[in-house]
Amino acid sequence: MTAPLPAQRSETAFADFKLPLMRDAAVAEANRCLFCSDAPCVNACPTHIDIPQFIRKIATDNVRSSAKTIFESNILGMSCARVCPVEVLCVGACVYNDLEQPPIAIGKLQRYATDMAFEKNWRFFEAGKPTGKKVALIGAGPASLAAAHELRRLGHACTIFEKRATIGGLNTFGVAPYKMKADRSLTEAEWVLAIGGIEVKTGVTVGEQVTLQQLEQQFDAVFVGAGLGADSALGIPGENLPGVYGAVAWIEHMKLTKADMSAVKSAVIVGGGNTAIDASRETRGLGVRSVTMLYRGTREGMSGYQHEWSAALEEGVGTAWQSLPIAFEGTGRVQRVKCVKLDASKRPIAGTEFTIEADLVLLAIGQAKLGDMLGSLAGVSVHKGIVKVDAHGFTGRAKWYAGGDCTNGGKEVVNAAAEGKAAARAIDAAIMKGAARA
Amino acid sequence: MPDLSTNTGGIHSPNPFWLASAPPANSGLQIQRAFEAGWGGAVWKTLGTPIQNVSSRFGGHTIGGVRGAGFNNIELITDRSIETNLREITETKKLFPKNPIIVSLMVETEAEWKDLIKRSIDAGGDGLELNFGCPHGMCERGMGSAVGQEPKINERITGWAVQYSTVPVLVKLTPNVSDIIPHGMAAKRGGAHGVSLINTIKSIIGVDIDRFVPNPRVGLASTNGGYCGSAVKPIALHMVAALARHKEFGLPISGIGGVCNWRDAVEFMLLGSSTVQVCTEVMLRGYRIVEDMIDGLQEYMRSHGFDRVDQMVGKAVPAFSEWGELDLNYETVAKIDADKCIGCQLCVAAFHDGAHQCIHPQQDSRVPRVDESECVGCNLCQIVCPVPECISLVPVNNGFKPATWNEHVHQGKPLRPKKGAH
Numbered sequence: 001m002t003a004p005l006p007a008q009r010s011e012t013a014f015a016d017f018k019l020p021l022m023r024d025a026a027v028a029e030a031n032r033c034l035f036c037s038d039a040p041c042v043n044a045c046p047t048h049i050d051i052p053q054f055i056r057k058i059a060t061d062n063v064r065s066s067a068k069t070i071f072e073s074n075i076l077g078m079s080c081a082r083v084c085p086v087e088v089l090c091v092g093a094c095v096y097n098d099l100e101q102p103p104i105a106i107g108k109l110q111r112y113a114t115d116m117a118f119e120k121n122w123r124f125f126e127a128g129k130p131t132g133k134k135v136a137l138i139g140a141g142p143a144s145l146a147a148a149h150e151l152r153r154l155g156h157a158c159t160i161f162e163k164r165a166t167i168g169g170l171n172t173f174g175v176a177p178y179k180m181k182a183d184r185s186l187t188e189a190e191w192v193l194a195i196g197g198i199e200v201k202t203g204v205t206v207g208e209q210v211t212l213q214q215l216e217q218q219f220d221a222v223f224v225g226a227g228l229g230a231d232s233a234l235g236i237p238g239e240n241l242p243g244v245y246g247a248v249a250w251i252e253h254m255k256l257t258k259a260d261m262s263a264v265k266s267a268v269i270v271g272g273g274n275t276a277i278d279a280s281r282e283t284r285g286l287g288v289r290s291v292t293m294l295y296r297g298t299r300e301g302m303s304g305y306q307h308e309w310s311a312a313l314e315e316g317v318g319t320a321w322q323s324l325p326i327a328f329e330g331t332g333r334v335q336r337v338k339c340v341k342l343d344a345s346k347r348p349i350a351g352t353e354f355t356i357e358a359d360l361v362l363l364a365i366g367q368a369k370l371g372d373m374l375g376s377l378a379g380v381s382v383h384k385g386i387v388k389v390d391a392h393g394f395t396g397r398a399k400w401y402a403g404g405d406c407t408n409g410g411k412e413v414v415n416a417a418a419e420g421k422a423a424a425r426a427i428d429a430a431i432m433k434g435a436a437r438a
Numbered sequence: 439m440p441d442l443s444t445n446t447g448g449i450h451s452p453n454p455f456w457l458a459s460a461p462p463a464n465s466g467l468q469i470q471r472a473f474e475a476g477w478g479g480a481v482w483k484t485l486g487t488p489i490q491n492v493s494s495r496f497g498g499h500t501i502g503g504v505r506g507a508g509f510n511n512i513e514l515i516t517d518r519s520i521e522t523n524l525r526e527i528t529e530t531k532k533l534f535p536k537n538p539i540i541v542s543l544m545v546e547t548e549a550e551w552k553d554l555i556k557r558s559i560d561a562g563g564d565g566l567e568l569n570f571g572c573p574h575g576m577c578e579r580g581m582g583s584a585v586g587q588e589p590k591i592n593e594r595i596t597g598w599a600v601q602y603s604t605v606p607v608l609v610k611l612t613p614n615v616s617d618i619i620p621h622g623m624a625a626k627r628g629g630a631h632g633v634s635l636i637n638t639i640k641s642i643i644g645v646d647i648d649r650f651v652p653n654p655r656v657g658l659a660s661t662n663g664g665y666c667g668s669a670v671k672p673i674a675l676h677m678v679a680a681l682a683r684h685k686e687f688g689l690p691i692s693g694i695g696g697v698c699n700w701r702d703a704v705e706f707m708l709l710g711s712s713t714v715q716v717c718t719e720v721m722l723r724g725y726r727i728v729e730d731m732i733d734g735l736q737e738y739m740r741s742h743g744f745d746r747v748d749q750m751v752g753k754a755v756p757a758f759s760e761w762g763e764l765d766l767n768y769e770t771v772a773k774i775d776a777d778k779c780i781g782c783q784l785c786v787a788a789f790h791d792g793a794h795q796c797i798h799p800q801q802d803s804r805v806p807r808v809d810e811s812e813c814v815g816c817n818l819c820q821i822v823c824p825v826p827e828c829i830s831l832v833p834v835n836n837g838f839k840p841a842t843w844n845e846h847v848h849q850g851k852p853l854r855p856k857k858g859a860h
Contacts, residue, residue: 065733
């Protein structure tokens with residue numbers, strides 16, 4: 001169903017940036033939790049996991065129930081424990097921050113409970129009684145997996161269409177390997193699919209092998225969890241030289257295969273978002289001596305998380321603020337990046353051109369939005385490639401729902417999980433309207 | 439899913455978790471919220487002639503940074519009118535017919551007992567709990583622990599209650615006695631259908647060392663209060679087990695004293711409690727702790743193959759015996775797993791100063807060495823070791839057949855040579 005991963009992958013060189021907790025440490029940390037009423041951490045979590053409850057259950061060694069509490073709210077709780085930017089979500093909301101004391105390590109505690117669930121192969125959910133309804137899902141990433149699992153609990157048959165050979169979406173081929181490796185994502189995807197009744201068709205591109213109209217005719221509802229498209233380009237000279245790649249494509253290459261880094265002594269990463277920071281830390285982690293993050297704005301203006309950027313800095317990533325590449329140069333492959341400094345309005349300042357050596361250039365300046373694939377469907381509105389949906393993932397055209405990066409423009413796994421689940425509930429309400437549940 | 443329903447002396451409950459007669463069971467709205475959260479039953483805060491309370495009333499004992507590990511109070515029985523309490527009992531029963539309400543009572547004369555029992559049952563009470571335990575304030579008025587400490591008075595009042603009641607009667611026992619057995623037996627002779635224990639322990643929670651006044655402070659004075667919370671659990675477990683194993687006792691037990699989570703509850707149940715009552719942990723954290731208690735108990739029962747609560751109640755009682763019945767020839771020695779040891783040498787320090795000088799540092803390694811010829815298998819090393827499964831106590835085949843002290847004294851069975859006694 002899904003292609004196996006090669007054993008030799010660059011990502012396996014990375015150790016976990018955040019180490020797992022052993023039992024005593026987990027219990028001690030759990031006992032620090034104040035068990036807040038109407039806890040701010042719960043409100044900060046897009047999937048509203050009952051964090052004080054799951055932590056209390058760790059404190060009492062009731063880890064199975066703790067894991068159940070997590071998965072009840074978020075079936076992707078295992079990967080979210082590793083990849084969530086907890087510093088700006090649950091942990092950032094912990095009331096201990098106001099005491100200027102270390103906040104509860106919620107992500108690590110969630111990892112403790114969910115890893116144990118995987119290790120012991122605990123299962124909590126069963127498919128609902130069959131309703132006879134069928135739902136198609138486009139893309140096999142976090143949004144579709146969360147949606148499909150919820151739909152199965154409600155008894156609907158699911159078919160996922162995935163254009164790649166490998167499932168899991170960005171969780172498999174996009175997460176920084178010091179947070180989670182591809183095999184862990186596949187393990188999670190299989191664990192989710194084990195609820196049964198979810199057919200996964202890999203290597204099938206919607207719009208080519210199967211049309212939107214066919215999906216609409218053959219299914220009671222369609223969920224679009226297509227994610228984002230190819231890396232954006234700058235449109236400057238030399239962009240086609242070997243050694244200049246889109247960051248998301250390169251990260252996928254590095255995670256799923258063995259990337260040849262032997263000739264790379266210096267790398268330039270273009271961008272100021274989290275993909276740029278990830279790519280910087282990853283190239284450093286693979287032994288590139290000089291890594292420079294080149295961003296057209298200021299440190300304060302970057303969209304990447306400050307805690308991620310601080311970690312990159314500690315790991316030896318260099319930065320060039322308010323700088324823009326104007327050409328990539330080299331013989332046979334990229335060797336230099338020609339740049340210019342920008343003013344506060346991001347306009348080039350004449351006479352400030354400079355050159356940085358680079359054998360590898362990764363462009364992390366955004367990705368294509370895929371919403372236009374739905375452009376032919378009347379009633380679905382797409383703005384700048386982003387599919388417009390209401391709070392329940394409804395597009396405005398009967399049968400059609402969407403969630404995840406293709407609707408939010410590129411957020412976290414936990415947002416995709418929340419949106420997928422919400423859409424599943426809305427789909428259920430719509431297709432079961434007036435129908436009796438067995 | 440295992441069946442959590444229980445029967446304590448004829449009081450049926452959907453699960454074994456009851457609110458104890460205390461501040462969390464003070465009013466109808468509170469108990470309704472508790473039932474909503476999942477609590478099985480509630481023992482209504484003691485009814486009697488309404489009293490006047492003091493400020494402040496509670497004291498907390500912080501142990502190693504854990505606030506409220508011990509707790510005490512100098513609050514008395516209900517300060518609300520009997521009529522109000524009875525009306526709210528009726529309202530609550532109407533909303534939650536399946537959750538038992540046990541009405542705690544404390545009055546003086548036979549006529550008062552007769553009257554209040556009838557009104558409590560008419561209001562909808564599923565059972566009564568006679569408060570013979572409160573160790574402050576009420577005992578000075580001849581009630582509470584003043585009754586619980588006198589088996590004859592306990593038996594007489596229990597007899598009145600059983601005579602006038604048409605619902606099961608539980609007697610709540612005080613731990614402020616040297617031996618719990620005569621008091622449990624007095625309740626039994628009086629005809630009680632079950633007992634609840636322990637009530638709180640007479641205590642001073644601490645002293646304000648700047649004002650020179652004990653806590654909790656009422657102006658510039660204080661009084662002894664009732665000690666409860668996690669810290670009292672070992673005392674409560676012993677008293678529950680002592681009654682549970684007593685051959686002539688045999689009444690159902692509702693266990694109380696430091697029950698904070700499902701694990702505590704399981705321990706009380708294995709030692710003979712069919713239900714447990716909780717107060718302090720709810721006062722510290724709220725009703726929603728019951729979610730973990732229910733989940734955890736179900737997981738425990740599932741993993742141990744128990745389908746019903748009665749299959750586990752008292753399961754550890756047969757293994758609770760007198761010291762003289764323990765096998766003196768059972769021998770263990772400590773083994774340190776050198777691969778797991780992190781070289782903290784806490785075991786070395788503990789053993790040199792606190793035990794049998796049988797664990798020694800080594801010159802070429804941080805991993806200590808156990809002198810097995812001196813090791814008495816006391817457990818201290820395992821208790822101080824911070825590494826899971828690093829130190830294990832391994833049984834030794836010393837060639838001696840099992841022999842207890844009683845068997846040695848009365849039948850002359852041989853004992854193995856003593857270790858570590860120089």
